[in-house]
Amino acid sequence: MRPIRLPEPASASSIGMPEIFEGGIYSVIRRAVIIGNGFSGAENQSIGLVRALGLSNHQSFYRVTRPRGGINEWLHWLPLSLHNKLYYILRRIYGDSRFPFAVGKNKLVPLPFQNASGAGLSALLEADAKQIARMARDTFEKAGPLLVVASGRDTISVASSIKRLAPENVFVVQIQHPRSHLNRFDLVIAPKHDYYPLTPQAQAQIPRFLRRWITPCEPPDSHVVLTVGALHQADAAALRTAATAWHDELAPLPKPLVVVNIGGPTRHCRYGADLVKQLTGSLQNVLASCGSLRISFSRRTPHKVSDIILKELGNHSKVYIWDGEEPNPHMGYLAWADAFVITADSVSMLSEACSTGKPVYVIGAERCTWKFLDFHKSLQERGLTRPFTGKEDMSESWSYPPLNDTAEAAGRVREAITERGWKLQSQ
Structure with missing residues (x-):
């Protein structure tokens, strides 16, 4: 009987490498999609995390924005999809000239970040969950899994839909607490003070009949990363x-x-x-x-x-x-x-x-x-x-161990991706 021989690793000059040596048991995440909401405080957190993960040169940016101005300021508490539908209906009924509508538009504007078009990504005008999920599935064998990072309440439905539509092809990170159903995401990154509503002090401030509506609805579990403050780009x-x-x-x-x-x-x-x-x-x-x-x-x-x-x-x-x-x-x-x-x-x-x-x-x-x-x-x-009291001598300095939330969160993302059986592209 002939012995079984594993394929030999190809030399650096070879045109291709056998899959077992190229990726081993892992699939490599080489690209990222950021879902923004139009607010710099939220978007900078996603950008900072992707930067800390070494994927800044292979990211695409998509944005979801609400209609603003006029009656829209009274509708901002609605889920984004419902707000957009109601806004469309009111415009059809009343028109721009008879109703105080938004000054801006509800179209999504891509930001001028470098896109990884070579990895199968392209700049879309809208953060369409179906399109992004389809792209992740269609390019999976060639480009590997897709990292999706979103931040802010209005991005929750898009990010969770991408996860639901392409669960085997994406790794979805939601920054800021998504209120409930944390299992809709691979990882949630939230500041510790987002869990303040669950403390005894906060519970004493909330009428009992309102407690089920106050976020979060459940304590952090194993796939929640808690930070002190907000993530950012200032590394x-x-x-x-x-x-x-x-x-x-x-x-x-x-x-x-x-x-x-x-x-x-x-x-x-x-x-x-x-x-x-x-x-x-x-x-x-x-x-x-x-x-x-x-x-x-x-x-x-x-x-x-x-x-x-x-x-x-x-x-x-x-x-x-x-x-x-x-x-x-x-x-x-x-x-x-x-x-x-x-x-x-x-x-x-x-x-x-x-x-x-x-x-x-x-x-x-x-x-x-x-x-x-x-x-x-x-x-x-x-x-x-x-x-700050005004009594300080500003020439006297003091220090402390710097807050390192972004790097620590990035480390937890890497660990979670490894547990999934994937790995991030080396920087």
Whole structure:
């Protein structure tokens, strides 16, 4: 009887390699699809995770957006699919001229990221679950499995549908808590404060008849990754690049360089002119110990807030207020700042700043409620942030182990993919 011989590995010069040596028992994930919702805070989390997984050069971006403006502001609580159907019906009945509809459109706009067309991906105008699932199935043998990363409430139905339609061809990661039925996804990445509604403190605040409607509906299980803050793109490589790009403008500034990031009030973190006046007074108190002070507003910052800042600090010789024109100095500030002062409303800005290991001062945390108060409590308990009082000596530095949520979440994704019998393409 002739002995059984396994195929010999081909040399590097060979045209092809036997499948057993090319992929072994694994299928290799070489490409990613990001499902966005039009909000930078959510989309940056998906982009940051894909970047940490080494697939930034092989990603395609799709976006789901709600109709906005007019009556649509009263319909935002509806599921996205129902909202779009109702919006279509109302437009057919009333027309644009007789009804206050959205200024924007509900079409999905692809972002100018590099697409992996060579791996079977192409830029689609809409985040159509059926089309993406079909593409994943049709290209599976040639290009391997597809990683799908989505973030935000409006992306849940699309991401879960892709998983349902192509379960053997995709690995779906949902960022931010999807309310219920976690088994619709391969992995869920959610901040710990998303589970605040399940704590005894939160349960005492919720009327019993409303508890079933408050997210989450179930505790985390083995395929839920809990983070402290939000995922983001500000990793060490990105900060090194930003440090080089902004060297000529920021390196010569007198030290310490203090960066102030101002967001805007939210439902669970309300503030107005009173807090902004408190902030300007505190900043004026610490200017003596600052070499330079740089202030940035977000797109959510109300004019009444920015106007007070401009009036009180705009003419000071140590202060520069970014005017919102490109290029955005945000990454440069993260790289070069010696300390940060940040309003309490922005989980994203705080998460990025806390990833640097530099002093982070927060103003307005005491005005936050619900899970956002729990978030600030966790930051302070870990030594990542301190309240901003205006009595600080900004030349005195302090540090802590940097928040590393994005890299840690990426590590958990790799482990889960390996448990699935697949692996990620080496960077």
